[in-house]
Amino acid sequence: MDKFSFVHFFRLILGLLFGILVFALFRLQVVQGEYYKQIAESNFVRLRRIIATRGEIYDHKYRSIVKNIPSQNLYLITGRIKNYKALADFLYAEFNITADDLKKLIESLRFRSYEDIIIAENVPYERVLTLSERLSYFPELFFRSETTRSYLYPNHFTGYVGRINETEYQNYRNEDYTINSQIGKTGLEKYYEVLVKGRDGREIVQVDSRGRNLNLFRNDSTILPENGMGLVLTIDNDIQQYAESIFPAGMRGGVVVMDVKSGGILAYVSKPGYDPNLFMSKISVEDWQALNNNPARPMTDRVIHSAYPPGSVFKALTAGLGLEKGVVNEYTLLASCVGGLKVGNRFFRCWSSAGHGRSNVINALKVSCDTYFYDLSLKLKLEDFKKFATQCMFGVKTGIDLPNERTGLFPDAKWYYDHYGKAISITGHKVNLSIGQGEVSCTPLQICALYSAIANNGIWITPHLLEKTVGNNTYSHQQINPIMHTRLPVSPTNLRIIQNGLFAFCNLPGGTATGVKVKGATTFGKTGSAENVFGRTTHAWFTGYIVTDTPEICVTVFLENAGHGGGVAAPLASRILNYYMGNITSIKAPVQVPIELQSQTEQEPTPAEPISDPETPSPNPDAEVAQ
């Protein structure tokens, strides 16, 4: 090859490539220009999203807790607005959307002017009918039939969904969300968003204004939506309803009922409550302010979102540590209670000014003698205390399947130095900690989990709400996120002693909560009356469990600033425990999975099974599908 001719070769390639481009552009733009112009202007080629149906939420007997109901939503396409003035008047008159809001909306959508955006949710069907005629004047507005959530039993654990906000959209836009998407905001709706959401489908609409297929795409490959999975909870609607109904009006607090053997939560009440259905259409300013400015803070989930001093219910843990460290045994008598105990130059009072005399551990639990635990704490080291508490999952998140759980606190020496300075004497604080006062705090759920573990012979199980999913896939909770089983750091013998103390508390003469009697089961429990900084009245606690031939359920009742645990909390727990035992057969009765909730694989009859005659109705649900 000649030395310089390669430049010509380069020019040849250049000419060739650009020639191809010019030719292709000419064909596309000049020859077929009109055709493509029609397509572009018709707006008929568009990708339409088929919204997946959100999974519903059921209790453990497949009774609905959260349902999908049809709803009519009003959409706006800002790019099609013809008469702005008329639109603004119309929206203001009918939907109370001010001209300012509309202007802001249009401004914020200036780069997405051909996307539809939702402007009114859950418009009642009668209004849709009356408005539809007038909508023909506004090509930019249209209604779309979709679904919304109906929360049949307003409570804190389900949470609620809402329209995606700007930050959420920025975070999740690549995960199949649009500016109109619903997204779980709190509770289970948020925690299991990935499961219940499903996957939206797509379809291409490619017909021109005369309804002819444009045939731009060779095949109409519609992607069907994959509906979200339904959540089957461990909640029992009956117990839940009962607990809600007996909760004293006007009080603040929470109730947790937990199945000791499985860790599943049967009832989960936090009061005062709010109605999540309010959030399903645009919440009015008054309602929103009423919810937010209410001094009782109805939006706070008192079961996991706030931590309180546990008071005397904590004593079981102190006793456990004393026994484990060998400082005391079942029979050791500690300092005589003379209505309190003098530590250094400070007198720590027992709740009973009359005093209890000298007690062993069982008696101390039975009468809830503070002095016994004061004296015991003097024999224990704070770091041991902290370690033991942590191993008992105190000051540790339980890992329940709900967002934003509080950790609670059990302080160690470092914490005290950081907060009160190096000069502090820890002994006095330690004495206070031993009866669950002072800096220690925990959520009612943590207490419930701890007592469930005591009931379950020392096996601590992660409390959880989800039992399994239904619908497209059936996953157990274990498959979605593993349930932790750990052993409390207490030997079986020592655990027995604590259980005896809790038994004595509820059953033996002189016990504090002898009023808690359950027919057909043995009761174990402990009350607490925790002093706190928020009021002069103590927080009332009761936590206890019942044992038939096996341990059954653990109930924790917590009432903010309500008085004494024995006075207000224990009767509530007693009624719930009695309700449970009264209805135990119906609660425990096995339930068939309703046919519409079975997953595809379950519904397919196995070939080995004889297919029943279609004429005769069959009791076997599988066979009915086969027909």
Place this chain on the structure above:
Amino acid sequence: MIFAGILCGVLILLLKVPMPLIDVFVIPLYILNLFFLILVLFTPAINGSHRWFNIFGFSYQPSESAKLLTILLTARILAKENLNEARQLIYGFLCVLGPVLLVIIEPDFGTTLMFWMSLMAMYIAAGVPAFYLLLMVSPVLSIIASFHWIFIIVWIILLILALIRFRLSWVTITVASILNLFLCIIMPVFWSGLRDYQQNRILTFMDPMRDPLGAGYQIIQAKIAVGSGGTIGKGWLEGTQKNMNFLPEHHTDFIFSIIGEEFGFIGSLVLLVLFALIFWRITIAIRDIRVQERKIAISGIFGYLVFQTFINIGMNIGLVPTTGVPLPFISYGGSNLLINGLAVGMVLKYLNERGFMK
């Protein structure tokens, strides 16, 4: 805008800096760039690939600068007078191989292709005999030909005729032909060995229309946009496809569809002519410059700029598969503009030299 300003400053600086200083820096910068290419693999993925560093809001794409530095380094090696042809081939190949391997795992197929294109151009400029190039390209052509048996026969006959024309030894011709024939025949076997989704992915790459809701969606919308521009276009900022958000990445790889829509065939033609003028001027530079190393370097720059332009515009109008190659000087992206600017700057720099240095 900011990058255009920076670019002007950098270009002036580049023209002021004495040539030897630039020569000294090529190798260290090349190594530093390789290091960046490794580092970029550990950044969070954007749209599924690890291509960008985000520093103070600016994004830097190390594969862009790697292109220019690799060309400069390869040109220097190819220009060594004491090398025989085989060594030229191998050394050039090795220079490109490092960055290419790192870029392909980002993954960024389009940029990899550009590396090979510029290497080809540099081989040609370095005077590597054409039959070597033919032998190098022949496996790729064999793979393409293997789709149909008629193609295979035509291609193999053409290959043998070409090799005879180059007066190669019969041994070479036989070995090359048999290897290529083998490749043609083995390809269908290999193909059926692939899993369905792998086959689908490759087919969709070749023909995006197969997947109208995914890869093909973008192409068809771009095609509608360009086509609907007609002869004279819809006018500046009047494009409707863009407004409908049909083109999610309209400021990056699909910018041409907007130009085509808003300025029509006339506008597209003007743009193509402008590009052609720049490239034509570069070929003049290749002819005029006497220093072998620089000649080769400019050829490399020419190679990747031309093919990048062709592939970008081609994919906007559905001619070639989508590979994520930006349009030089026009697509959004600071490092794209900066590096292409610097590449042209190097050409200017070489042209500025006087006398025998030219």
